[in-house]
Amino acid sequence: MEAPPVTVMPVTGGTINMMEYLLQGSVLDQALESLLHRLRGLCDNMEPETFTDHELVYLLKGQQGNPFILRARRSLSHPTAPWHLRYLGQPEVGDKSRHALVRNCVDVATSHTLPEFLNEMGFRMDHEFVANGHIFRKGAMKVVVTKLSRILVPGNTENIERLSLSYLVELSVLAPAGQDTVSEDMRSFAEQLKPLVHLEKIDPSKQRH
Amino acid sequence: MGVSCVCHLPVAEGKSVQQTVDLLHKKLEQLGAVKQQGNFSVDCETYHPTATTSAQPSKLLYVMHTSETPLSCMALFEGGPCLVADANFDVLLIKLKSHFQNAKGHKVECRGPKYRYSDFSIKVGTVTISSSARGISVEVEYCPCIVPGDCWNLMKEFMQSILGPNVPELPSVFTLYWGLIHATLFGGWTVEWTVEWTVGWTVGWTVEWTVGWTVGWTVGWTTAFYYLICFSSW
Numbered sequence: 001m002e003a004p005p006v007t008v009m010p011v012t013g014g015t016i017n018m019m020e021y022l023l024q025g026s027v028l029d030q031a032l033e034s035l036l037h038r039l040r041g042l043c044d045n046m047e048p049e050t051f052t053d054h055e056l057v058y059l060l061k062g063q064q065g066n067p068f069i070l071r072a073r074r075s076l077s078h079p080t081a082p083w084h085l086r087y088l089g090q091p092e093v094g095d096k097s098r099h100a101l102v103r104n105c106v107d108v109a110t111s112h113t114l115p116e117f118l119n120e121m122g123f124r125m126d127h128e129f130v131a132n133g134h135i136f137r138k139g140a141m142k143v144v145v146t147k148l149s150r151i152l153v154p155g156n157t158e159n160i161e162r163l164s165l166s167y168l169v170e171l172s173v174l175a176p177a178g179q180d181t182v183s184e185d186m187r188s189f190a191e192q193l194k195p196l197v198h199l200e201k202i203d204p205s206k207q208r209h
Numbered sequence: 210m211g212v213s214c215v216c217h218l219p220v221a222e223g224k225s226v227q228q229t230v231d232l233l234h235k236k237l238e239q240l241g242a243v244k245q246q247g248n249f250s251v252d253c254e255t256y257h258p259t260a261t262t263s264a265q266p267s268k269l270l271y272v273m274h275t276s277e278t279p280l281s282c283m284a285l286f287e288g289g290p291c292l293v294a295d296a297n298f299d300v301l302l303i304k305l306k307s308h309f310q311n312a313k314g315h316k317v318e319c320r321g322p323k324y325r326y327s328d329f330s331i332k333v334g335t336v337t338i339s340s341s342a343r344g345i346s347v348e349v350e351y352c353p354c355i356v357p358g359d360c361w362n363l364m365k366e367f368m369q370s371i372l373g374p375n376v377p378e379l380p381s382v383f384t385l386y387w388g389l390i391h392a393t394l395f396g397g398w399t400v401e402w403t404v405e406w407t408v409g410w411t412v413g414w415t416v417e418w419t420v421g422w423t424v425g426w427t428v429g430w431t432t433a434f435y436y437l438i439c440f441s442s443w
Binding site for chain 1: 258290291293297298304305308
């Protein structure tokens with residue numbers, strides 16, 4: 001898994017608000033090769049990069065309101081790489097004509113004591129899964145094609161079971177708040193992937209649980 | 210990266226904190242130490258959880274930064290686990306402000322110049338809380354060695370020559386672990402090792418904790434965890 005972006009702007013008393021712009025879709029397993037072939041052609045010329053990650057989702061239940069969610073991710077293919085901790089805020093409710101889902105995003109690279117540390121903070125693991133697939137880049141845009149697998153025995157990443165017969169496709173950009181031209185660029189790129197995959201704005205809060 | 214020791218230098222009788230610091234600077238310069246460009250700084254912020262249960266008393270969370278590794282921060286719970294993270298961890302704690310409150314008045318800062326004397330690096334810091342000078346810390350690092358048990362006697366002798374008798378003893382856990390504390394590189398494999406020691410830190414109130422961390426691929430660890438400063442009374 002690639003390292004999270006390091007924000008280069010100085011923190012001057014306030015917070016750095018990085019936003020994640022996101023479009024999602026899926027393809028059936030049979031269509032994977034065609035999609036990868038198209039992405040190799042459209043994206044930056046680099047060695048194809050695959051990843052195998054283990055993600056744990058932690059919740060901190062407060063006295064009121066929704067629980068605070070943090071996602072801790074580690075690479076199974078590069079065990080010595082740092083853990084990646086991610087906070088994703090609620091999707092911005094704003095301009096409905098905006099083409100991508102926009103939410104606040106904080107990425108932190110951490111040492112390997114992260115699970116124990118989160119437990120000490122009061123977080124409890126809600127669920128975990130294994131994600132493996134391919135990653136492509138086009139400028140600031142990142143395209144990730146992921147196969148998600150359920151972990152059958154907690155903590156055992158060898159014993160997994162595929163969740164579905166399809167791959168999740170995500171097109172995302174990390175940019176400072178206010179750069180709405182980003183979603184236009186994403187929409188243009190997504191058009192080039194049709195009809196292999198339809199990438200759209202999917203609000204996670206509207207999903208049924 | 211070497212072996213560091215941080216100790217507290219008591220203020221000289223009849224002198225202020227600044228005067229004692231100036232005396233130490235003069236002593237180092239007379240010895241032949243060369244002042245390095247710029248100052249170093251270490252700071253420590255305290256957070257306390259807002260939600261507590263009677264079954265689990267709340268533990269304070271300390272978050273430390275050091276100018277030696279400006280893009281990193283170190284977080285540790287008193288008596289509990291520690292975490293090394295990048296600077297965005299501070300942004301995350303702001304998001305968590307309803308769960309962890311920053312005790313703003315308790316931010317401890319330590320700033321001062323750095324000196325180099327042969328294989329030793331000496332940092333003399335004035336410790337302040339809310340801009341009020343509370344004491345003096347001295348960090349002595351012996352750069353060529355990474356095994357505390359192998360160079361402790363040399364470091365102790367050097368520290369005694371500049372600080373007098375105010376030199377801590379080597380924590381007993383090092384005498385047990387020194388045989389295990391070696392980094393070896395075999396064709397790209399790095400052996401991780403865990404170092405644990407117990408240090409006492411008195412910060413206005415007495416808090417003792419055991420600090421443990423794992424040093425793996427990030428060979429350039431910071432000495433922020435070494436900033437365990439003993440003050441007898443403030």
